[in-house]
Structure formats: structure tokens, C-alpha cells
Amino acid sequence: MTALHAAEQTDGHGLVRRTRFSPYQYYFDIACWAVAIIAAYLIYYNFSLTPSQVVLVIVLTLVASTAQLFFGWLAFLYRRRFGAGSFDEIRALMKTAFATGLTMVIADLIAGYSIDHPVTMSLLIIPTALAMMFGTRYVQRLRQLARAVPDRKATRTLVIGAGEVGTNLIRQMVTTPGAKYWPVGMLDDAPEKSHVQVYHVKVLGTVRELPELIVQAGAKAVVVAVAEPSKPMLREIQAIADEYDVNVKVIPPLHELLERGIHPTDLRDISTDDLLGREPVDTNVEDIAGYLAGARVLVTGAGGSIGSVLCEQISRFHPAELIMVDRCETGLQTAQLMVNGNGLLSTKETVLADIRDSDAVRELFEEHRPQVVFHAAALKHLPMLERYPEEGWKTNVVGTLNVLEAAAAVGVERFVNISTDKAANPTSVLGYTKRAAEHLTSWMGQQTDGRYLSVRFGNVIGSRGSMLPTFTRLIEQGGPLTITHPEVTRYFMTIPEACQLVLQAGGIGSPGEVMILDMGQPVKILNIAKRMIAMSGKDIEIVYTGLRDGEKLHEDLTSDSEDVRPSAHPKISCTAVEPLSISELTYVHASTKVQS
Known part of the structure; x- marks a missing residue:
């Protein structure tokens, strides 16, 4: 050379x-x-x-x-x-x-x-x-x-966004040999972009015209070339793409683009989190979580998906002692790994106990005398509790009462009961038992000087046994993917959001309240199922099984009789729950309901 x-x-x-x-x-x-x-x-x-x-x-x-x-x-x-x-x-x-x-x-x-x-x-x-x-x-x-001649196998692609990101991406797509995607047009809502042209790729219209332009351009893919696309925007585009059988791709976050530029290989599938239809909620827990520092904190159900992450987040605020309680030893090991980086299970911070056992719960509280309690232990699978309603009563109602009584006996200052949106206008054993737990928590708050309150969750994406891992497993097995009803919708939140809500509730909630996170609009399960199938690249059949006993088509966040009011945090609302003691709650086996 x-x-x-x-x-x-x-x-x-x-x-x-x-x-x-x-x-x-x-x-x-x-x-x-x-x-x-x-x-x-x-x-x-x-x-x-x-x-x-x-x-x-x-x-x-x-x-x-x-x-x-x-x-x-x-x-x-x-x-x-x-x-x-x-x-x-x-x-x-x-x-x-x-x-x-x-x-x-x-x-x-x-x-x-x-x-x-x-x-x-x-x-x-x-x-x-x-x-x-x-x-x-x-x-x-x-x-x-x-x-720059398109490969015959290249996918005809519409690019949404005619700004710096979009135009740079088109240059890369056109000049990169063997590119998998070939741009056939751009879309942008800004009037000043209406005549933009990059490498003969023109702005054809606005995002509202996407359905017509897909047909007009013969596009088989849509790329969202916006560095930080909003969740509602992604959700709207995905809905249109599902209707026209078009694949949707998005670019990496802005900080990655700034570090290394834009390349055609950066395009990724739209994720399930993108379909939440909103931005993830950050409740700034650090601002109010001082009540955890130096305190003795106890978490029931610590081995669960939410409980283990909750323990990990609590540990960041340096409690004097963190007691993790669960009846599943494998779950406890997972929680200890997340908190301490080891799963030895040889220290007193991990406690193997069942909240149904009142004596064991009372001894546990007397030994550790916690100041803050997060009650996450529960049975949560709706169809299983419809089959075994007595088990739901024993764990979700009697077990909660055992924890509440033990907490009151040792003077717990803050008690947060984790509930579900199914407790609002309940129609299932799960909903009725969790509603009863809310009543009991409110009642115990009247009997003590501490803050006893509840939080209601929507469906938690990625939690054990939830929709996301279930769909993933069904797709891996080759299907079919089962959905109860084509119109069924649910409220969704991520595990970090759920844990932040719990920690925020402990800091800003008042006795007897139920705290509810702003989860945006409910999401259609069918849309998520279709997106996951498209991401897998497999031909998976969707089978509708019909709504199960006690299951709703659409969930509620509050009951018809409840008044919703703002809390100290703009993304969290609250409502009051009537205090009821266990003697005022009646379990009716025949109708699988808990009545007051």
C-alpha cells in the first residue's frame, strides 16, 4: 500500500x-x-x-x-x-x-x-x-x-417525520447497499414540511392521512422517525397498521441517536410498553420516601413479581431493617438476590410464613416490630378463585385481617394494602375479597393512630402469571393465542409504576383512603396480542374463548358509589372506602360473594 x-x-x-x-x-x-x-x-x-x-x-x-x-x-x-x-x-x-x-x-x-x-x-x-x-x-x-436502486426484496416503507431524524434515516436507507427497507414517502404534520424532499422521497401528507397513503404507496412498513414519539401517537399508528396489515418500526431513544447517529439497522419493533398509550409515570418517590430511611419495614408477598421489586426499591432508601415475608421459598430467594445480591436464605431478613397462620404472623410482628408494612400477599388469579372461593376468602380476607391485627398490636405507623381495580364494582370472587380487604384496612385505620390505606392496581405488565408472559409462552408453543373477547380492555401499568404507587401511598395517603394511579386510557387486549404475534414473525391463530365467570368486559377504577378526588400528587387520585370490621362482612358461598 x-x-x-x-x-x-x-x-x-x-x-x-x-x-x-x-x-x-x-x-x-x-x-x-x-x-x-x-x-x-x-x-x-x-x-x-x-x-x-x-x-x-x-x-x-x-x-x-x-x-x-x-x-x-x-x-x-x-x-x-x-x-x-x-x-x-x-x-x-x-x-x-x-x-x-x-x-x-x-x-x-x-x-x-x-x-x-x-x-x-x-x-x-x-x-x-x-x-x-x-x-x-x-x-x-x-x-x-x-x-441507489431498491432491492427487489426491500420492504416499501413510509417514514413518519420529515425532520432531522427522518431525513438522515432516509439518506442512510437509500445509500446503504442491500437495505431491507426502501422509503417511498414521508409524512409530517408540520405545514412547513409539506414540500420537503430527500433523495426524491417526498412528504406525501400528514399522519391523519396514513390509511390512504398506505394504500396509495403500497407500503408494507411504517417507520416512526421521531426521536421521542409519544405513547398516544404510537398507539394510534399501531391501530392503523393492524387494520392494514402493516409492520411498524421505531427508532432508538434520542440519547442513543446523539451518541452514534442513525442507521437503518437501528429500527426496532414497537414494544408492548409503547402500546400503553401514555408516557410512563414517574411519581418522584425520592421526594417523599424519607419515612423509609432508618425504619423497620416489612413486606408480605415479598417473593412475588411486585413484592420482589418493591423490596429492591425500598432497600435504596436505607431502612434500618427490611423483613421479606412469603410462603414460597423460591420467591424469597429471588427477592434476596435482588436486594442483597445473594440468595443464601440464611439471615433473618427472609421469613418463610403464611399469612393464613395467625399465630405465625403475630409472632413475626412481635419479633421484628416493624414500623412500616406493605401487604402484597394475595391470591390473584380470577378463574382459579371462581373455582375455589374458600381459598380466596382465607388468604385475601382472613389473611389480610391477620396481618392487620398483628400490625395494630405492635403499633405499626404506616400500613399499605395492595388491592386491584377488580375491587371497584366487583363481580368476581377476586374482586369481592380484595374489596373486603380494603374495608378491613380502612376499619383498622380507625382503630389505631397509624396510616392504614390501600392502593388499586390495574393489570401489571410482566408480573408473574399476567397477560404478557402468558401470551409469550403461547406464541413460543406455536399457539393458538387465546383471548376471552375481541373487545375486552384493561388498564395497564408497569411493575416500576406499581411499586412507585405503593411507596408514594405510604408517604401521602391518609387513613381509609384508596390511592389510584393515572393509567391513561384502557388498552384493547386484541391489539396487544396482534402486535406480539407480528413481532414473533409466526403465523399464530387467535381463538376467542368467551368471558369467564365473574370477568368484566371493561374494568372500573372506582365504584359507582365512590367519589374520586385529587391527592397530593397530580398523577394519583384517591377515594374513601367505608370502614367495615370482619363481623360486618358476610361470606356467601353459594353466590361466591363477600357482602357487607
């Missing part, structure tokens, strides 16, 4: 790096300087140069060639760092040309001192040469565009 094609450099560790050199562009730039210098002198002297003037032209051309190479190398202009005709290359070229021109002017002053000619003529040479160098790069860019 010649010196023109590669240069060896030694880095700080003594390693030799090879830097590629692009000679042809440099040759074109030399030619531009030569043409500009020769043309300027010929025109000024009426195409008749004396020998001394010819020598001066040769000297200036050599100076310009040497300076262009030197300054161009420093600006990485000939080291293949820039795309042809890109803004970065133009910026580097301008810096190099002006530095070269200044060098040439100085050389002209020295060499042309004895020759009768205006030195200022050199100043006219710089913009002339620069214009020609711009032209060579523009021609090179046009040649690249002419060679």
Missing part, C-alpha cells in the same frame, strides 16, 4: 493504526485550484502570460496543492470520515479552502513581489476554487443517488 492510500500512526499504547486516505477526491480538489488559478491569470492578462507569470502560476498551484493536502488531512477531509456532500464534509471543505487560500495569498505576496500584478486577484481565486470543489461533491452525490 502506498503512502497515498494509507498512513501509519502510533497511539499512546504503542499500537500501529492505519488511517485510510482517499486520493481521488484530493486529485479533484488540486485540479479545481489549478483551473481557478490558471483561469484567473489568463483572463486578467488577456490570455498572454510572460515566463515569470507562468512560473508564478506554477508556484501558486504547488503551494495550493500542498496546503490543501495539509489542512485537508487535519480536517479529516481525505480520510473518509464524511458522507459525500454531507454538511460535515462541506464544513470541513470550507475550513480547508480558506486556510489554503490564506496560505496562497501569503505565497503570492512573496513570490509575486517583483511582478506587476494585483495581489488581491488571489482573493478571487478562493471562491472560484471552492465553488468547483462543491460542484465535484455534488456530482459525486448525484452518482450515488443514481446507483
Whole structure:
């Protein structure tokens, strides 16, 4: 390899790096300087140069060639760092040309001192040469565009977003050989973008026109080329895409784009979290979680999906003691791994106990005397409790009463009972038993000086036994994927959101209240199922099984008789629950209901 094609450099560790050199562009730039210098002198002297003037032209051309190479190398202009005709290359070229021109002017002053000619003529040479160098790069860019022919197998794609992200992405898609996606149009709601065109890819309309443009362009994919797309926007686009059997892709988060730029391979499938239809809620727990610092905290159901993450988050606030209670030893090991990084199960922080056992619960509380209790232990599967209602009563009602009585006996200051949206206007054993637990928690709050309150969850995405892992397993098995009803909807929240709600409730809730997170609009289960199937790339059948006993088509967050009011946090509302003791609650086996 010649010196023109590669240069060896030694880095700080003594390693030799090879830097590629692009000679042809440099040759074109030399030619531009030569043409500009020769043309300027010929025109000024009426195409008749004396020998001394010819020598001066040769000297200036050599100076310009040497300076262009030197300054161009420093600006990485000939080291293949820039795309042809890109803004970065133009910026580097301008810096190099002006530095070269200044060098040439100085050389002209020295060499042309004895020759009768205006030195200022050199100043006219710089913009002339620069214009020609711009032209060579523009021609090179046009040649690249002419060679950019879509692969027959490339997916016809609409790009949503004609801003910096979208236009850069299209350049990459068009100029990358073998790209899987070929842009056939852009969409943007901004009026000023209506005539934008990038590599012959035009803005065809707005996002509201997406259905018609999919058909018009024959698109099979839609790319959301917005660095931080909103959840409602993604949800709307996905709904349209599902209707027209079109795949949706999104780009990585903005901070990743800023670090390494945009590439066609960055496109990813829209995630299930994207379909929540809202931004994740951050309740700024750090601002109010001081009540956990230095306190003795006890968590029941600590081995569950929510309980284990809750324990992990609590540990960040440095409680004096964190007692993790569960009847599942494997779950306790998982929780300990998340909190302490080990699963030895040999310390007193992990307690194997069943909340149905009142004696064991009372001894546990007397031994550790917690100040804060988060009650997450429960049976939660609706169809199972419809079959075994007595089990739901024993755990969700009697078990909760055992924990409440033990807490009151040792003077627990804060008690947060984790409930469910199925407790609002209940129609199932799960809903009635959790509603009863809310009544009992409110009643115990009247009997003590502590804060005894509840929180209601929607469906928690990714929790053990929830929809997401169930659908994933069914898809892995080849289907069919079962849904109770095509119109069924649910409120969704993530596990971090659920844990933040619990910790916030302990800080801002009042006795007898039920705290409810703003979970946006309910999401249709069928849409999530279709998206997960599309992401899998498999042909999975969807089977409708019909609503199960006690199951609702649409969930409620509050009962008809409850008044919703704001809390101290703008994303959390609250309602009051009537306090009822266990003697005021009647279990009716025949109708599988808990009545008051």
C-alpha cells in the first residue's frame, strides 16, 4: 500500500493504526485550484502570460496543492470520515479552502513581489476554487443517488417525520447497499414540511392521512422517525397498521441517536410498553420516601413479581431493617438476590410464613416490630378463585385481617394494602375479597393512630402469571393465542409504576383512603396480542374463548358509589372506602360473594 492510500500512526499504547486516505477526491480538489488559478491569470492578462507569470502560476498551484493536502488531512477531509456532500464534509471543505487560500495569498505576496500584478486577484481565486470543489461533491452525490436502486426484496416503507431524524434515516436507507427497507414517502404534520424532499422521497401528507397513503404507496412498513414519539401517537399508528396489515418500526431513544447517529439497522419493533398509550409515570418517590430511611419495614408477598421489586426499591432508601415475608421459598430467594445480591436464605431478613397462620404472623410482628408494612400477599388469579372461593376468602380476607391485627398490636405507623381495580364494582370472587380487604384496612385505620390505606392496581405488565408472559409462552408453543373477547380492555401499568404507587401511598395517603394511579386510557387486549404475534414473525391463530365467570368486559377504577378526588400528587387520585370490621362482612358461598 502506498503512502497515498494509507498512513501509519502510533497511539499512546504503542499500537500501529492505519488511517485510510482517499486520493481521488484530493486529485479533484488540486485540479479545481489549478483551473481557478490558471483561469484567473489568463483572463486578467488577456490570455498572454510572460515566463515569470507562468512560473508564478506554477508556484501558486504547488503551494495550493500542498496546503490543501495539509489542512485537508487535519480536517479529516481525505480520510473518509464524511458522507459525500454531507454538511460535515462541506464544513470541513470550507475550513480547508480558506486556510489554503490564506496560505496562497501569503505565497503570492512573496513570490509575486517583483511582478506587476494585483495581489488581491488571489482573493478571487478562493471562491472560484471552492465553488468547483462543491460542484465535484455534488456530482459525486448525484452518482450515488443514481446507483441507489431498491432491492427487489426491500420492504416499501413510509417514514413518519420529515425532520432531522427522518431525513438522515432516509439518506442512510437509500445509500446503504442491500437495505431491507426502501422509503417511498414521508409524512409530517408540520405545514412547513409539506414540500420537503430527500433523495426524491417526498412528504406525501400528514399522519391523519396514513390509511390512504398506505394504500396509495403500497407500503408494507411504517417507520416512526421521531426521536421521542409519544405513547398516544404510537398507539394510534399501531391501530392503523393492524387494520392494514402493516409492520411498524421505531427508532432508538434520542440519547442513543446523539451518541452514534442513525442507521437503518437501528429500527426496532414497537414494544408492548409503547402500546400503553401514555408516557410512563414517574411519581418522584425520592421526594417523599424519607419515612423509609432508618425504619423497620416489612413486606408480605415479598417473593412475588411486585413484592420482589418493591423490596429492591425500598432497600435504596436505607431502612434500618427490611423483613421479606412469603410462603414460597423460591420467591424469597429471588427477592434476596435482588436486594442483597445473594440468595443464601440464611439471615433473618427472609421469613418463610403464611399469612393464613395467625399465630405465625403475630409472632413475626412481635419479633421484628416493624414500623412500616406493605401487604402484597394475595391470591390473584380470577378463574382459579371462581373455582375455589374458600381459598380466596382465607388468604385475601382472613389473611389480610391477620396481618392487620398483628400490625395494630405492635403499633405499626404506616400500613399499605395492595388491592386491584377488580375491587371497584366487583363481580368476581377476586374482586369481592380484595374489596373486603380494603374495608378491613380502612376499619383498622380507625382503630389505631397509624396510616392504614390501600392502593388499586390495574393489570401489571410482566408480573408473574399476567397477560404478557402468558401470551409469550403461547406464541413460543406455536399457539393458538387465546383471548376471552375481541373487545375486552384493561388498564395497564408497569411493575416500576406499581411499586412507585405503593411507596408514594405510604408517604401521602391518609387513613381509609384508596390511592389510584393515572393509567391513561384502557388498552384493547386484541391489539396487544396482534402486535406480539407480528413481532414473533409466526403465523399464530387467535381463538376467542368467551368471558369467564365473574370477568368484566371493561374494568372500573372506582365504584359507582365512590367519589374520586385529587391527592397530593397530580398523577394519583384517591377515594374513601367505608370502614367495615370482619363481623360486618358476610361470606356467601353459594353466590361466591363477600357482602357487607
